[in-house]
Amino acid sequence: MPKGSASTIVDIARELGVAPSTVSRALKDHPFISQDTKDKVKKVAARLGYRRNTLAAGLRNSHSNIIGLIVPRISMYFQSAVITAIQNTIHSMGFELIVCQSNDSYKQETELVNVLYGSRVEGLIVSCTMYTTDFSHFKIFTDNQIPLVFYDRVPRNFPAHIIRGDDFEGGYMGGKHLLERGCKDIAFINGVLSCNLYQDRLEGLKSALKKAKVPLKKSRFFSHELTVANAEATCKKMFSRKPFPDGVFCANDTTAIVTLQYAKKAGIKVPQELKILGYSNDPRTEIISPALSSIEQFPAEMGEKTAKAMLDLIHTRNYPKKPVESVTPAKLIVRETT
Template sequence: MKKGSENTMKDIALELGLSSSTVSRALQDHPHISQETKLKVNEAANRLGYSYNAVAASLRNSKSNTIGLIIPRISKYYQSTVITAIQNKLHEHKYNLMICQSNESPELEKELVNALYASRVEGLIVSSTLNTTDFAHFDVFSRSNRPLVFFDRVPKNYPAHKIQGDDYHGANMATAHLLAKGCRNVAFIGGPLFCNLYRDRYEGYVDALRIY
């Protein structure tokens, strides 16, 4: 018996009187398979020394059940909370999360996009680097119709799904509040204005100054 081969899966099926497809779904914890059947299949797999190869299965089924995530820095509190939320939601739907860190490097970001694409992730979630101005390296996902979602730091004109907070409104309210309290020299400290976060905050700040 060859450990990890399709013949071994067929042997499990023959021993339990099940079809190979039922055994396969049981090993994948498919919701349509009863817990009793899953238990029997996993016990037989352990007894026969069979180890389910998820990578090989994904190649056969053209599904990896994996979503890629690229963020600037895992150490940032906001980014770490986002990772937790995404992973928890994906887990509910039997998906895995592959996390990559760009370290604010556009060059590394490009490499990671290509690596995740080659790894056959089924979708990609991205918070781009602070210095990313050309988003053409994400075209591989767009061309292959794999879902692409930007969050937090999002491109202004690149066609993709985008999730972002209302940075304009937040900066506008904060500036207006200070001006209403009598402050007259309100400074703005931000980053490069080609980044949507800082651009929107700056515009909110400037508009509040104009009103007062």
Template sequence: MSKRTEKTIVDIAEELQLSVSTVSRALNDHPNISARTKERVKKVAKKLGYRPNALAAGLRNNKSKTIGLIVPRISMFFPATISTIIQNKLQEFGYNLIICQSNDSYEQEVALANTLYSARVDGLVVSTTLYTTDFSHFDVFRNNNIPLVFFDRVPKDYNVKVIKGDDYRGGYVATTHLAEKGCKDIVHISGPLTCCLYSDRVAGYKAALQEQGLPFKKSRIFYQELTRENAWQTCEKIFGQQPYPDGIFAANDTTAITIIEYCRKHGLRVPEDVKIVGYSNDPRTEIVTPSISSIDQYPGMMGERVVAVLMELINGRQSAEPRYSQEIIPIQLIERQSSAGKSKTGKKKLTLS
């Protein structure tokens, strides 16, 4: 029965008594082909329901018109937002995007890098695992001059194009803000230090403390994977013994939200007893009560820069370009109730008009 249903350019060629090369060129609007021929070819192509085979073209051209993306997980606000932007932007350039999630597993990340290479993606965009410290699985891309861009969670000491947030500044601004609101004992809940993101924020936190004349105590930083469960446990640790901190800078919003819930449950008033600042400006920070101050990372800008750099790399003179460069996207503190001064109720920015 239906053995060979797929139409190819040779079917078109036969039908029109043309050579396949002419058909191919006609479909690609090659200047050497007469207008009449192009028209005839396209008409028959439509009639036969011809669909180009991207695999064949990709094999021949050595390019797949496909970009790979590896992120920890697409269900988290920040990577999800960026993925969306990257996807939509790439579409404009005629590129497909293969979105993959490493689930924060190093092994999966390695496996994904390999399959994406095998798929001969024309470029790779990565935000690494929390635990990736060896980046050699990306060597294939570097060595074969396949555009490689890292964002947000970027490598240390690995020469590639990097687009990251200003995490040092983020940590600094958040901490300074808490201090200015009167906090004297500021706890920081950080992610694992293997991830440069967090070490930068910690550095900003320390710098701010010093500048504010507040003592830095090692015991006032907690390092953990920033999940809901861990946040809750850490709260139990923090509020398990006196003295309680009067400010908490959480390195992500899930943690900040969980702190709010913990405080509510245990009768701690936010911001009166303890002030809180989160990170990423996840929309959830706005709907929780009290709403949470957070550091906005301009995901839109970051996503657009990622695509821009990638396209430059793909189209540009790749040998000329420096293989390494670092671009820093600014951050901005969004003040909400959770860190409002004791006197005022704090201004609530409503996104609705």
């Protein structure tokens, strides 16, 4: 057992009195190496505790077997569910995943793109910052023909594979559902409008309201980062004086949960006086009482699609000149708050 120094192909070669090239070939079952030699090489390799240096191999072949992932935050339910699926799919194909968080900072995102490029990742998977509207920092990947796949928070009109949810439809279904439940005065608590998700959800909702000829009043529309603190502030404002809205559509579940808790505390009956609808179908929605209606986004499917798009791109090298979009449908999950 070699302590302190890793053994290399050369060590094995020396020990057996063969050339390093022979060892290299033997280890990967090259057809022109005799079974006898292969056996000997493998035996010695095992004895010396040989492990292939992927760095050296990567340098030689100019690839790393590592796929980079940039994500705003790991700990959001939707994201961690997607990452799990991506990781498992990708790993089963012999790739590793290097996971980085942009923490929703545009600056960090651009830095990460450069760092991962420098690491010569085989491909890059990204869910953008909610503030990313300029996507030129990703050009270095397309310019150098390195596979690039976006999911969830994605650019419009960037020549890459785009795996996204049907946020327009989600917004539309949500609006339609609240209307069908009798809401006449709907409030919408949305994320920041620099992000495609929230643009689409808003457009979807507007479309549903327009069809029913119900307006979305300015005083009923809120747009900000969907944190607990912001949601609380918005609730305070929204319920500061009557009339209260009779339906609140929240663009994420955290906000919906805060709203529901606020309503309970304020003695507003849910769903009788107020209907609340969330987005993402976070596990918490099932558990809170009354259980929150929400929009399911199928993170596992999205993750798998994303990973498959990446692996496909790596194998076919079929780089798109235009955006190639794949839309995962959204699904309304009706529970007790509507």
